[in-house]
Amino acid sequence: MESRASTTPMSIENRDHACPQCGETSAVTTSPYLHTFRYGSGESAVDLAIELPLRRCCACEFEFLDDEAERLEHEAICKHLGVLSPTEIERIRRRHGMTRAIFAQVTGLGEATLNRWENGIKIQTLANDRYLRLLALPLNMQMLKRFGSSAQTSSYSANLNVGKFPALSESDLVRHRQEQTSFALRLAA
Ligand SMILES: [Zn+2]
Structure with a gap:
């Protein structure tokens, strides 16, 4: 059996990868490429190194990185931050x-x-990341499902939009204001 030399491309790619330069679809090969980049700024800046699939068109010799490289770079950042990819x-x-x-x-x-998280357009906050991890557990998801119908959820959003507290009536708010006022007066005396 013949052993593969280290310079052998990872694979001869199928029609998925068209050359952006000449449009050839059957001549694009992939080989590993070590990419180093700086993430963050100031004291928190770090140098991250990842292996990316470098595409090369055998027809016109053009080399390029595609969305797979972008995805891998984003995942490396998530891993560095300790959040879900x-x-x-x-x-x-x-x-x-x-x-x-x-x-x-x-x-x-x-x-x-x-949609933004799943497509790598934005990275979730640490709090949302922890929430997502809890959501992975079926028991937690079952509990959430019990919390309410979509009707309740949309009415909550609607109330938020008009700037009212959904759980408080108008008279509750007036009483609350009066209590605050009397408390303030007592403090001043
Ligand atoms: Zn080409």
Whole structure:
């Protein structure tokens, strides 16, 4: 059996990778490329190193990186920050067999926000990251499902939009203000 030399490309790619230069679809090969980049600024800046798939077109010799490299770079940053990667977030949602819309409805997370996390456009805050990790547990998801129907959720959002506290009536608010006033007077005396 013939052993592969280290310079042998990782694979001869199929039609998925068209050369952006000449458009050739059957001549793109992939080989590993060590990429180092700086993440962050000031004292928290770090140098991260990752292996990326470098594409090379055998027809016109053009070399390029594509969205797979972008995805890997984003995952390296998530790993460095200690938060879930887009793939891991999507895996959690799919484990529950939920669409983004359903997942958003049950968890109270915004569907657009979820979309940004899963596509690597934005990285979730540490608090949301911890929340997502808890959501991976079926028991926690079952508990959330009990919290309320979509009707309640949308009425909560609607109330927030007009700037009222959904749980307090107008008279509650007046009473609250009066209590604050008398408390302030007592302090001054
Ligand atoms: Zn080409």
